Amino acid sequence: MAAxxxxxxxxxxxxxxxxxxxxxxxxxxxxxxxxxxxxxxxxAHPQIDVESLLPDPAPADPAERLxxxxxxxxxxVTLAWEPQLRAALQLALAPPREAVAADAGTLRQGRGIxxxxxxxxPLADTHPGLDLPxxxxxxxxxxxxxxxxxxxxxxxxxRARAAEVMRASAMSVLRxxxxxxxxx
Numbered sequence: 001m002a003a004x005x006x007x008x009x010x011x012x013x014x015x016x017x018x019x020x021x022x023x024x025x026x027x028x029x030x031x032x033x034x035x036x037x038x039x040x041x042x043x044a045h046p047q048i049d050v051e052s053l054l055p056d057p058a059p060a061d062p063a064e065r066l067x068x069x070x071x072x073x074x075x076x077v078t079l080a081w082e083p084q085l086r087a088a089l090q091l092a093l094a095p096p097r098e099a100v101a102a103d104a105g106t107l108r109q110g111r112g113i114x115x116x117x118x119x120x121x122p123l124a125d126t127h128p129g130l131d132l133p134x135x136x137x138x139x140x141x142x143x144x145x146x147x148x149x150x151x152x153x154x155x156x157x158x159r160a161r162a163a164e165v166m167r168a169s170a171m172s173v174l175r176x177x178x179x180x181x182x183x184x
Contacts, residue, residue: 001043008083016040041087053115062126065119066174067167070143073112074163078145082159085145112140120174129182135173138183142169 003023007014015037020030034040052058053072059065078085116136123130141147143166151162177183 001040004040004043005084008087011083014040014087038091041084041091051114052118054118060122062120062122062178063171063174065122066116066139067171069115069119070167070170073115074143074166077112078143078148078166079159079163082145082148086149089145089149112144113137116140123178127178127181130177131183135177135183138173139170142166142173 004014004019007018007022012018016030016034017027019034019040020027023030030040034043053069054065055068059068113133113136116139117132120132120136123132123135147166147169148159148162151157151165152159155162157165173183
C-alpha cells in the first residue's frame with residue numbers, strides 16, 4: 001500500500017506490478033494481497049474513520065460549523081490525499097466492465113456529505129424549508145476532489161488558490177440558501 005501511495009503521489013500510474021516493483025517484492029507476493037488494480041487502489045485509498053470533523057464542543061452557527069468542516073475536508077482530506085482520491089475517482093468513472101458497481105461504495109463512501117450534513121444540522125430548526133441533504137450535496141460538489149481537479153487541471157489554478165476558491169464557493173452556496181430560505 002505504501003508503494004502504491006508513493007507511485008500515486010509521484011504522479012505515476014499504479015498497477016499491482018508497479019507497486020510490487022516499487023516495494024521490492026515479487027508480483028506473485030503482491031497478487032496474494034491484491035487480486036487486481038481495483039483492490040490495490042481501494043487499499044491505498046485514505047481510511048478516514050472519524051465520524052465528525054467538528055471540534056467538541058461544536059459552535060452553534062452553521063456557517064462557522066461549515067467553515068471548520070471545510071478547512072479539514074479541503075486541506076486534510078482532499079489536498080492531502082489527492083493522488084489516492086484521483087485514482088479512486090478514475091475507477092469510479094470507469095466503464096462497467098472495469099468497475100463493479102457494487103464496489104463503487106468502497107472507494108466513494110460519502111463521508112464528505114455526512115460531515116457537511118452534520119455542520120448544517122442547526123439549520124433544521126432555523127430554516128425548515130431547506131432540503132439539507134440536497135444542500136449538503138451542493139456544498140460537497142464545490143469542495144471535493146472533482147472540484148479540485150477541475151480548478152487545477154482545467155482552470156489552471158494552483159492547489160492553494162483552488163482550495164480558496166472551493167471554500168469560498170461552498171460558503172456562497174450556504175449563504176444563498178440561508179438568505180433565500182430555500183435551495184435551490
